[in-house]
Amino acid sequence: xxxxxxxxxxxxxxxxxxxxxxxxxxxxxxxxxxxxxxxxxxxxxxxxxxxxxxxxxxxxxxxxxxxxxxxxxxxxxxxxxxxxxxxxxxxxxxxxxxxxxxxxxxxxxxxxxxxxxxxxxxxxxxxxxxxxxxxxxxxxxxxxxxxxxxxxxxxxxxxxxxxxxxxxxxxxxxxxxxxxxxxxxxxxxxxxxxxxxxxxxxxxxxxxxxxxxxxxxxxxxxxxxxxxxxxxxxxxxxxxxxxxxxxxxxxxxxxxxxxxxxxxxxxxxxxxxxxxxxxxxxxxxxxxxxxxxxxxxxxxxxxxxxxxxxxxxxxxxxxxxxxxxxxxxxxxxxxxxxxxxxxxxxxxxxxxxxxxxxxxxxxxxxxxxxxxxxxxxxxxxxxxxxxxxxxxxxxxxxxxxxxxxxxxxxxxxxxxxxxxxxxxxxxxxxxxxxxxxxxxxxxxxxxxxxxxxxxxxxxxxxxxxxxxxxxxxxxxxxxxxxxxxxxxxxxxxxxxxxxxxxxxxxxxxxxxxxxxxxxxxxxxxxxxxxxxxxxxxxxxxxxxxxxxxxxxxxxxxxxxxxxxxxxxxx
Numbered sequence: 001x002x003x004x005x006x007x008x009x010x011x012x013x014x015x016x017x018x019x020x021x022x023x024x025x026x027x028x029x030x031x032x033x034x035x036x037x038x039x040x041x042x043x044x045x046x047x048x049x050x051x052x053x054x055x056x057x058x059x060x061x062x063x064x065x066x067x068x069x070x071x072x073x074x075x076x077x078x079x080x081x082x083x084x085x086x087x088x089x090x091x092x093x094x095x096x097x098x099x100x101x102x103x104x105x106x107x108x109x110x111x112x113x114x115x116x117x118x119x120x121x122x123x124x125x126x127x128x129x130x131x132x133x134x135x136x137x138x139x140x141x142x143x144x145x146x147x148x149x150x151x152x153x154x155x156x157x158x159x160x161x162x163x164x165x166x167x168x169x170x171x172x173x174x175x176x177x178x179x180x181x182x183x184x185x186x187x188x189x190x191x192x193x194x195x196x197x198x199x200x201x202x203x204x205x206x207x208x209x210x211x212x213x214x215x216x217x218x219x220x221x222x223x224x225x226x227x228x229x230x231x232x233x234x235x236x237x238x239x240x241x242x243x244x245x246x247x248x249x250x251x252x253x254x255x256x257x258x259x260x261x262x263x264x265x266x267x268x269x270x271x272x273x274x275x276x277x278x279x280x281x282x283x284x285x286x287x288x289x290x291x292x293x294x295x296x297x298x299x300x301x302x303x304x305x306x307x308x309x310x311x312x313x314x315x316x317x318x319x320x321x322x323x324x325x326x327x328x329x330x331x332x333x334x335x336x337x338x339x340x341x342x343x344x345x346x347x348x349x350x351x352x353x354x355x356x357x358x359x360x361x362x363x364x365x366x367x368x369x370x371x372x373x374x375x376x377x378x379x380x381x382x383x384x385x386x387x388x389x390x391x392x393x394x395x396x397x398x399x400x401x402x403x404x405x406x407x408x409x410x411x412x413x414x415x416x417x418x419x420x421x422x423x424x425x426x427x428x429x430x431x432x433x434x435x436x437x438x439x440x441x442x443x444x445x446x447x448x449x450x451x452x453x454x455x456x457x458x459x460x461x462x463x464x465x466x467x468x469x470x471x472x473x474x475x476x477x478x479x480x481x482x483x484x485x486x487x488x489x490x491x492x493x494x495x496x497x498x499x500x501x502x503x504x505x506x507x508x509x510x511x512x513x514x515x516x517x518x519x520x521x522x523x524x525x526x527x528x529x530x531x532x533x534x535x536x537x538x539x540x541x542x543x544x545x546x547x548x549x550x551x552x553x554x555x556x557x558x559x560x561x562x563x564x565x566x567x568x569x570x
Contacts, residue, residue, distance in 0.1 A: 026119070033444050041561065044102065058146060071281065082132050082136040082138075083139065084140075085179070085184050085185075086141070086184065095562065095567075097561070098165055098167040098187075098566070099165050101144060101186070101188065109146060112157070116219060118146060119223060121144070127514065129174070130142065130189050133179055134174065135175075135177060135501060136177035137179065140183025140185065140189075140532060142186055142187055144189070145188075147191045147193070148194060150195075151308045154190070154271045154308055155271050156275065157190060157275075158271055158274065158306065159257050160275075161429060161563055162273050165563065167185075167186075168188050168564055169181065169182065169187045169300035170190050170565060171192070175239050175244070176248065177447070177529045178535055179533035180302075180532025180568055181532075183494075184569075192243055192244075194213060195213035195243075196215070198211075198219070199211065201355075203227075205283070206228045206314045208310075208312050209309065209312075210242055210309070211242075211243075212242060212269075213242075214243075215239065216236075216238075216245055220567055224317055227316065227317045228316060229315050230315075230403060231258040231312070231314060232252040232253070232261070232389045233253040234250055235434055242312075245261070246268070246307055247301055248301055248529065249298050249299030250528050251527060253353070254298045254326075254350060255490050255492075256349065256350065256351060256352060257349065258315055261312075262298055262299075264313050264478070265298055266311045266312060266508060267280045267281040267282035267311035268280050268281065268297055268307055268310060269309030270305040270307055271308055272558060273304070273561065273563055278305070279446055281310075283311055296554065297531065301530050301569055303562060303569045304556065304558040319389050319391065320390065320394050322382070322385065323383065323385050323416070324384045324417070325374070325383055325414060325415050325429065326381065326382040326405075326413070326417065327378035327380070327412050327413045328379070329378065329380070330457040333411075335452060335488075336405075337405055338352055341401065344404070348387060348394050349384070349385075350385045351384065352384055352516050353383040353384075353486070355380070356380055356456070356484045357427070358481055358483040359436075359483040359485045359496075360372075360381060362433065362439070362483065362498065366435060367432055374414075375413070378413070381429075382411075383427070386398055402414060430485070437498045439498075440480050440499065442499045443496050443498050444496070445494065445529070446497075447486075447493070447495075448493050448514070448518045448527055450518060450523040451491065452488065452491050453468075454521045456484055456493070457513070458493060459482055459495055461495065466497070477500075478499055478500050478501050478506055479497060480498035480500065481497075482495060482498075491523075492527040492528060495514065497510060512538060512541070515538045515541040518541065518542075519541040519542070523542075531569050534568070536569055539570055548570060555569075555570065
């Protein structure tokens with residue numbers, strides 16, 4: 001196994017990691033001051049981590065596992081107790097069609113699964129990691145997690161659950177942001193974490209076939225060794241699964257260059273609600289025989305079938321990367337720089353991200369030991385990445401582009417990474433924003449698509465609405481503020497409302513206001529994070545009644561008992 005060593009781990013950090021990973025330490029028993037210290041320590045280690053695995057005390061550990069420890073320590077150190085979703089949303093009722101688990105059900109699962117593939121809630125086994133979402137906004141009550149090691153076992157599980165009408169929540173890395181991967185009530189959790197093998201890779205075509213549970217970063221590292229690269233990149237790449245990425249149709253940082261998964265995914269292996277295995281792991285880029293069935297499952301969030309295998313077209317690994325971090329004085333200037341970048345950097349432009357000033361202030365609060373890239377503060381910042389096959393050519397094009405936009409006064413300041421370390425450090429100021437947004441207690445996240453000219457106006461309108469409701473300000477006000485950042489190249493805004501607590505007053509102020517605003521601009525209420533539980537009631541702001549009916553008809557047809565990921569999507 002390939003691993004990555006986290007550099008400069010102090011003796012105190014080694015003690016904490018050892019305690020958290022080798023003992024049955026209960027975080028509630030940790031002194032509150034130590035909870036905070038542990039939280040900061042783990043965060044700092046994660047920030048320094050460069051890969052999905054690292055070596056500690058002679059063994060390899062996934063950074064996703066360490067992220068889990070961090071999430072749990074952070075949970076207690078911030079003293080935020082995640083309330084049950086059923087308590088927060090009393091209007092949502094458990095479907096009486098679904099069976100409650102019995103000893104007979106457990107005995108059946110024991111007959112087809114090993115002890116290591118079954119996790120049961122008990123005094124010694126805490127399932128909160130599986131029951132709670134990344135933002136600690138949603139919390140289910142599942143008492144059983146199944147982690148099958150083969151597709152055939154997934155089939156047997158679903159066949160049984162369908163016959164017995166046991167509701168099932170498919171779960172990958174549990175990095176979703178809309179409550180789509182955690183139970184609402186007591187649904188059985190079916191984790192794909194043990195389906196984590198690379199099946200095949202063709203170094204000529206660049207086609208990768210892998211299990212759904214392969215961690216995205218591991219998949220990318222594998223093909224990178226073959227001089228290829230995964231066609232998308234996400235902040236959660238060290239934890240999210242390839243299958244989950246496809247199931248949510250994640251977009252990420254490379255969509256500008258390589259397009260969406262609807263174009264990159266060539267085939268899928270899917271287990272249907274009745275246990276039938278549909279093997280459509282094709283490797284042909286051109287196949288016009290009949291309906292393109294895989295498209296039904298890309299973005300379906302595990303509601304009509306569980307993705308267990310993925311065939312995807314990877315892209316040649318660029319030989320040269322450049323990253324520049326720029327400042328501008330208005331969002332209009334962000335748009336001007338984007339137009340110029342497309343014109344002058346066209347074939348090598350791989351990412352164009354924008355961040356507002358507030359987002360970088362929050363990032364600074366988490367990157368205390370990192371120097372801010374620029375001397376002065378500005379209203380907006382831009383991160384541009386180029387990638388190509390000839391460094392001299394790329395450097396020359398980027399240099400000319402930067403000289404032009406700075407001479408014309410569109411860009412006020414900027415810096416270009418001089419080596420790999422600086423490149424990664426510049427990216428941190430973009431990638432740290434999601435974590436920093438929830439550092440005060442929580443965050444309401446809205447990923448939406450809008451026409452580029454209207455992209456930032458939603459942030460301004462949201463801040464105005466929160467101020468009018470007298471919710472935003474210093475403590476004890478519940479809202480820290482609304483920030484905006486995102487992928488300019490595909491019109492994807494990430495609106496994050498950083499809060500000190502989750503409460504209904506904030507939620508009512510934001511919803512449906514945000515969705516109404518997006519609809520008025522003819523945008524989409526979900527750009528890449530999916531619908532999940534959070535947005536299921538708001539799909540009508542982006543889709544017509546006829547389209548919604550067709551989706552519901554498909555759900556009923558393929559999952560007549562409604563066992564897959566209930567209470568969500570539509």
